[in-house]
Amino acid sequence: MVALWLPQQARATHIVGGELDLQHQSGSQYLLTLNLYFDDVNGSAGALDASLMAGIFDKANNLRMADIPLPRVSDTFVSYTNPACATGSLRTRKLVYQSSIALLPGTFNSVAGYYVAVERCCRNLAITNIVDPGAAAQAFYLEFPAVVRNGQPFVDSTPRIFPPLGDYACLGQTFYYDFGGQDPDGDSLAYDMVTPLNGHASSMVPAPAVAAPAPYAPVVWTTGLGPQNQIPGSPALGIHPRTGRLTVRPNRLGLFVFGVRCAEYRRGVKIGETRRDFQLYVLSCPQNAQPTVRVASGAGNAFYQPGRDTLRIVSDVARCIRIRTTDPDPNTRLTITTRPVNFTGTTPVFTSSSVGTVRGPGAPDTLVTTLCFPNCADTGGRVFLLDIIVADEGCSLPRRDTLRLAFTAAPSLNTGPVLTSSFPPAPTAAPVVVTVARGDVFTATLAGTDRERNALVLSAAGQNFDLGSAGMTFAAQNGAGQASATFRWAPDCSLAAPATRLVRFRLTETEPCQPIPRELLVQFRVVPTADTVAFELPNIITPNNDGRNDFFSMPDLPTDFCDARFATVRIFSRWGQQVYQSDERGFRWPGAGAAGLYYYLVTYTNGRKLKGWLEVAP
Structure with missing residues (x-):
């Protein structure tokens, strides 16, 4: 820890921002993580700490519960939304510090809950919206509830908020970024803008051996700026309270620090919060015109009028619409997407390319694509809203145009097979x-x-x-x-x-x-098969050895099946005297040596009988 006190590091300015994260693993084990975002352009390599110290405190009385060493486990770069928009004045690293900790029910049971803090100095000298930024520190801050409630385990992981910001904003152009996060426990999340915390670290003591308890002093805004006006513009920087979407149309160049808070609620009761500080460059960018999107409403040159028309999807032949997009700038690559507004489930699909270049050599002025609604699309009589969005590849972020399509749909009729x-x-x-x-x-x-x-x-x-x-x-x-x-x-x-x-x-x-x-x-x-069947076959034999009808046989007898199997054949004279008997299906009887009329009886093992008469000619 001695290296943390060297004068070289005391003068280092490097912090872009960051946040703390606490995730439940199993039992009483949790993973505590600090994400620290480092300015790789202006930051000093000597400020790349090998480890930092986190303090855990009771919210009720600021009692120190534990000091947790957090070793650095990774060092990566934050990507731009569009890598082609990279600028040499902005390059951010993500430093991850992490440790597994035990939060035992017998210790962490305070009704008021707890907070975690890490303190580090200093922020970038180039920041324009706070006083003395080169001496301003950051207090990374996180609140979490007791791990037991009403005698039962109370498991909570903090919301894993928003991806890091690697982009810059352009003067006079709308900038947007999704800082919305996910909560592993399904808790409700609410976002608001807050003043970043300065804490107790300073340029003379940039990395205190341990974090001090709250309260943590906030940074000091420059004249005319504050929590709801951290980056001036029309509108100023703001965040959607439910989605976490940041929006600003800046009217001043510079490097601006800002703070966002994400609070989590379970059954309407707040149980914790996490904060992120970050910074945003506002640069002067080349002019980029906004693309436009229109929807053809039928034959001819008629187009759908948002806010006035409602598209009715009622038959197989009218389940597709044509979307036309263009851009005033030359050689512009456009991408068309859709986003349901007030419904979930089945959405229409593109049946032709939704990406293309317009106003380039050999390219058309307008990108035309087809969007088709599934045969089963059914709004149940309600009006559904679908945003159709076209975006270019402008820097720092794409310019967009959105058309909100109101439609009703009924499934295709089916007569049945x-x-x-x-x-x-x-x-x-x-x-x-x-x-x-x-x-x-x-x-x-x-x-x-x-x-x-x-x-x-x-x-x-x-x-x-x-x-x-x-x-x-x-x-x-x-x-x-x-x-x-x-x-x-x-x-x-x-x-x-x-x-x-x-x-x-x-x-x-x-x-x-x-x-x-x-x-x-x-x-x-x-x-069952009948017990007795009259069996017809040639009934005359001439046993004279001329090769024709010399013997009596029955090759066409019913085949053996299950318990109905051939048993025997017997032949009788006209006076009832048995003259022949065989248990072979392929028997051959050459006659009894005397001409006359004879009778045969064939029996099967199931009692079935076949009988008939036979004449033996001289």
Whole structure:
């Protein structure tokens, strides 16, 4: 720490600004971070501290709770919004100092809460809106609540506020920057402008060994300036209380320091705050004209009139609008974006390029792009507002023009698809009934069509059973405006007759906002095969060894299936005497050696019988 007292560092001016951050990790562990922004152009390398000391104090009585060493863990440069706008007079480093700390419930339980402070001197000599800036210090300041409330853990991480500012403002031109942050706990955030804190550090003691307790003296504004007029202009520098958006149109050149406070609220009660000091250069920049944006409201040369017209999106043929942008400056690259104002969810999309150059060699004077509203866009009868923004690539920040489009939208009409099939007609309020014998194969076809050419999907699902496990297959060919499918079922041996299976066939649309499904419910019933079947076949044999009809066989017998399997064949004379028997399906009977009339009987293992007569010719 001795090096901090060297005269060389006492004279160093380098602070651009910074803020403290406290994030919960787990249990009682928190990560304390100091982000210090360092002027790399005017700052002295000797002021790059290897570590700084943070003090934690009780807000109720300023009692010192702990002193926390914060070693430097990173050193990076802050980027410009547009790197092409970089200027040699502005280059900022981000120095990060960090340490993990334990906030124990038995210690940090004060109802008033606590604050953290780090003190360091000095600010830039070139600052124009405070008195004696080269001797002005900064007190980095953060408030946080007790870690226990009503006997229960109370976890809070401070809001991680706003990205650092690497840009400069141009005299007489509107400057804007989003300092809005995010809160890890979902607490509400509120922003306001505050006077930066000077604290107790000085040019003689630039880095005190420990931070002193509050109160911390503020910096002294130059004549005519104050918290609500930190950077003079029309308007002067201000911040939106809810979004954290900074805006100023400066009317004075110089380097200006400013302070912003972000307070966090939980259930309407303030629980903490964090502050950031920063500085903004106001420079004299080349003149940059503002681009313009217009929306074509229909055929011809008519354009949408903001504040007077309301665009009505009511049909498929009128769901797109043409946006025309231009810029008075030559060789200007324009970018068009959109931003919902009073709605969330589905937003229109660009169907042609939203980036282009105008007024350049070979380039048109106007950039034209198309913005289309989705078929499902529906405002529910309300008027939605959409900002259409065109921005150039001017320095320090793009010049913009915004057109606020008021519109209403209703989803596209949908008549629904048509489902047809080879199934029998469906009875009223009842499923189609299809009977299938075991051993048979049943097939059916289905087809879907849609007049609007929406994408169609055919599907089939068994009620309380899987199609594949029951021997059913369903193959579909889906597409835009049409779909087809084939259903096939061969009842397997696990189904006893009678048995039923209920299958729901469904045709759905995947594109419309209000899809209309079509369904067909089919009940499949398994039925037994008849016990006795008259079996017709050539019934004359001539066993004379001439190679024609020399023996009796039955190659076309019903195939074996499940428990219905071939058992035996028996042949009887006309007087009932058995003359032949075989248990082979491929039997061949050459006759009994005597011409005459004979009878056969085929039996299956399930009791099924096939019988007929046969003549043996001489």
